[in-house]
Amino acid sequence: MKKLILYAVVGGIAFIIGYFVNYQLFSDRAPVQPINFSHKIHAGDNQIQCQYCHIYAERSRVSGVPNVKRCMGCHQIIKTDSPEIQKVASYWDKKEPIPWVKVYNLPDHVYFPHKRHVRAGLDCKNCHGDVATMARIEKVSSLQMGWCLSCHSKKEVKNGSDCWTCHK
Amino acid sequence: MSGFFERIAGKLKSYREPGYYTKLDHKWTMVIDLDKCNGCEACVVSCYAENNLPVVGKEECEKSRAFSWLRIERYVEGEYPDVKVKFIPVMCQHCMKAPCETGCPVYATYHNQDGLNVQVYNRCVGTFTCATYCTYDVRRFNWFTYKWPKPLEAQLNPDVSVREMGVMEKCTFCIQRIRAAKDKAKDEGKDVQDGDIKPACSQSCPTGAIYFGDLQDPNSVVAKLAKSPRRYRLLEELNADPSVIYLKRVMGDGNSSHE
Numbered sequence: 001m002k003k004l005i006l007y008a009v010v011g012g013i014a015f016i017i018g019y020f021v022n023y024q025l026f027s028d029r030a031p032v033q034p035i036n037f038s039h040k041i042h043a044g045d046n047q048i049q050c051q052y053c054h055i056y057a058e059r060s061r062v063s064g065v066p067n068v069k070r071c072m073g074c075h076q077i078i079k080t081d082s083p084e085i086q087k088v089a090s091y092w093d094k095k096e097p098i099p100w101v102k103v104y105n106l107p108d109h110v111y112f113p114h115k116r117h118v119r120a121g122l123d124c125k126n127c128h129g130d131v132a133t134m135a136r137i138e139k140v141s142s143l144q145m146g147w148c149l150s151c152h153s154k155k156e157v158k159n160g161s162d163c164w165t166c167h168k
Numbered sequence: 169m170s171g172f173f174e175r176i177a178g179k180l181k182s183y184r185e186p187g188y189y190t191k192l193d194h195k196w197t198m199v200i201d202l203d204k205c206n207g208c209e210a211c212v213v214s215c216y217a218e219n220n221l222p223v224v225g226k227e228e229c230e231k232s233r234a235f236s237w238l239r240i241e242r243y244v245e246g247e248y249p250d251v252k253v254k255f256i257p258v259m260c261q262h263c264m265k266a267p268c269e270t271g272c273p274v275y276a277t278y279h280n281q282d283g284l285n286v287q288v289y290n291r292c293v294g295t296f297t298c299a300t301y302c303t304y305d306v307r308r309f310n311w312f313t314y315k316w317p318k319p320l321e322a323q324l325n326p327d328v329s330v331r332e333m334g335v336m337e338k339c340t341f342c343i344q345r346i347r348a349a350k351d352k353a354k355d356e357g358k359d360v361q362d363g364d365i366k367p368a369c370s371q372s373c374p375t376g377a378i379y380f381g382d383l384q385d386p387n388s389v390v391a392k393l394a395k396s397p398r399r400y401r402l403l404e405e406l407n408a409d410p411s412v413i414y415l416k417r418v419m420g421d422g423n424s425s426h427e
Contacts, residue, residue: 109289109290109329111327111344115351116354119355159281162281163288164282164284164340167288167289167329168344
């Protein structure tokens with residue numbers, strides 16, 4: 001009996017540690033980024049608009065990851081002594097792009113235009129969640145086809161359930 | 169027992185709303201003027217480039233696994249000094265009563281509201297039924313996952329998915345271009361105009377033999393050409409109602425014959 005309780009306790013602790021390590025480090029939902037970038041500071045505390053950095057969202061298929069130049073536009077002056085900003089500056093000096101890890105990754109056979117959705121009046125929050133509270137960006141929607149179709153049928157998109165509307 | 173079958177039949181009928189096949193948004197149609205076609209196969213080359221088609225090589229072609237979505241059929245008449253060669257470009261005819269659609273067990277091919285015969289690669293399980301049913305022999309099967317040699321993969325079209333092994337595919341009337349034209353038209357707040365869409369074959373044809381447009385629009389070039397007395401469709405007697413209209417070639421001796 002004593003042995004059983006010991007197994008249960010050790011197993012439980014191992015599970016909890018494993019769960020959190022897995023959740024924080026290895027999960028696809030919130031992967032560790034090369035730079036500890038916080039959307040909470042940028043979009044939350046400082047109220048920067050999404051499309052200030054993701055400039056293509058309204059006019060292209062992809063919303064666009066901002067280039068290092070856009071980061072350095074502000075951070076040449078702001079908070080230059082922070083170690084994370086110095087990492088950005090090192091990429092800038094090396095003239096290399098920052099290898100961000102893609103969180104919202106759609107498969108290649110899906111045609112998804114950000115443009116059409118933004119111009120239809122959808123808020124970024126509808127799919128990306130409340131980014132302004134996230135210290136590290138986190139995937140909140142499944143991006144499965146059923147999830148797409150539930151919205152398409154609710155909003156009565158024209159030909160919204162036709163295969164060739166999204167699949168290429 | 170009969171009630172049971174009626175219930176199933178009723179469900180099958182209600183799967184499509186009434187008028188699905190009669191009230192289309194568009195009816196994309198291709199008109200090919202065989203009088204202008206000189207068989208240069210520029211359309212074939214551009215189709216390969218646009219739609220990420222693999223070049224399978226000689227051995228595969230010998231096993232009749234050639235991969236062209238669009239092919240030029242050649243008909244040679246007569247002996248050497250007096251030879252007449254005729255060409256017909258044949259691609260998916262996007263039949264309105266398509267035989268291939270009846271066969272698919274997983275509903276991977278169906279007709280959409282644009283009058284296009286849709287092939288859904290992710291649904292396809294590769295039973296080959298559609299290719300067997302196809303009257304025009306235009307469906308192509310991925311026998312292998314074809315690879316592009318190193319520098320060539322950079323020319324793959326990002327708007328078209330690269331298909332894998334075990335998937336049937338065919339001409340799509342360049343759906344990515346139709347989609348792009350619709351996208352642009354929506355930005356400008358109007359409907360797609362005639363001439364906005366040009367499939368790769370039509371764009372590359374040096375003599376301009378291939379026209380593309382909406383047959384439902386009475387002012388489109390296609391609708392006007394479709395009334396031509398030279399008009400015919402391939403194997404029309406089979407009643408598949410194809411969307412590709414050919415204009416007969418007028419031969420030198422004045423006889424209008426090309427079928």
